[in-house]
Amino acid sequence: xxxxxxxxxxxxxxxxxxxxxxxxxxxxxxxxxxxxxxxxxxxxxxxxxxxxxxxxxxxxxxxxxxxxxxxxxxxxxxxxxxxxxxxxxxxxxxxxxxxxxxxxxxxxxxxxxxxxxxxxxxxxxxxxxxxxxxxxxxxxxxxxxxxxxxxxxxxxxxxxxxxxxxxxxxxxxxxxxxxxxxxxxxxxxxxxxxxxxxxxxxxxxxxxxxxxx
Numbered sequence: 103x104x105x106x107x108x109x110x111x112x113x114x115x116x117x118x119x120x121x122x123x124x125x126x127x128x129x130x131x132x133x134x135x136x137x138x139x140x141x142x143x144x145x146x147x148x149x150x151x152x153x154x155x156x157x158x159x160x161x162x163x164x165x166x167x168x169x170x171x172x173x174x175x176x177x178x179x180x181x182x183x184x185x186x187x188x189x190x191x192x193x194x195x196x197x198x199x200x201x202x203x204x205x206x207x208x209x210x211x212x213x214x215x216x217x218x219x220x221x222x223x224x225x226x227x228x229x230x231x232x233x234x235x236x237x238x239x240x241x242x243x244x245x246x247x248x249x250x251x252x253x254x255x256x257x258x259x260x261x262x263x264x265x266x267x268x269x270x271x272x273x274x275x276x277x278x279x280x281x282x283x284x285x286x287x288x289x290x291x292x293x294x295x296x297x298x299x300x301x302x303x304x305x306x307x308x309x310x311x312x313x314x315x
Contacts, residue, residue, distance in 0.1 A: 148190050150183065150311040156220065156234065157181055157304040158197045165296040166214030166241075167206040174200050179223070180302050190313050196224040202236055207293040215240040216295045220305050225313055233309035241293050 158177035169175075176198055183191035203217035219236040222229050297303070 146315050147312045148185055148315045150185055150190055150307060152307050152310055154183060154307045155304055156183055157302055160297060160299050160301045163296060163299050164201065164216065164218065165294060166204055166216045167294045169201045169204040171204055172200060174198060191223060191225055198222050213241045214294045230311060230313060233307065234305040235308055237303055239295050241295055
């Protein structure tokens with residue numbers, strides 16, 4: 103009797119191990135027709151490729167004199183970011199970034215410079231790290247304005263300044279040529295740069311972003 107029970111126990115254990123092995127098999131990582139990639143436990147990820155533009159609206163003012171290197175700032179996504187017709191980053195999603203370089207008047211040749219980049223975005227309650235090109239705004243000489251793209255190629259960002267005294271944004275800029283991106287202007291006064299709250303800034307991803315859907 104004991105032999106039969108032991109044999110049955112071995113059979114049950116074998117069946118259990120086989121079932122467990124089948125459940126632990128990793129799903130295929132091939133993208134479906136919509137560009138979504140299955141991940142563990144059957145959930146899917148949407149991929150926003152490098153070069154995707156994310157436009158945000160500042161939640162606070164930034165400037166060459168009022169900001170400092172390493173300072174964090176908050177913003178929100180100004181317009182939904184889509185992939186294959188599906189919204190991946192909803193409008194209004196919270197974004198954080200930081201000031202890479204803030205140089206007030208007098209620090210270099212009497213002019214000011216401001217450089218900013220994005221760090222993360224919150225999508226439906228989940229934070230995702232961002233790798234974007236930076237946006238640089240500088241003023242040189244007697245009132246001469248320049249807006250420079252940095253990061254190279256897909257890393258370039260476009261700068262969009264807001265209207266003085268109003269909450270509306272205005273695109274002030276022109277194409278710089280193939281691969282150079284778009285230049286824009288911000289407020290300048292006494293060779294200082296100010297990006298008011300509600301100003302819109304556009305950045306390009308320099309690395310793919312995978313988002314759970």
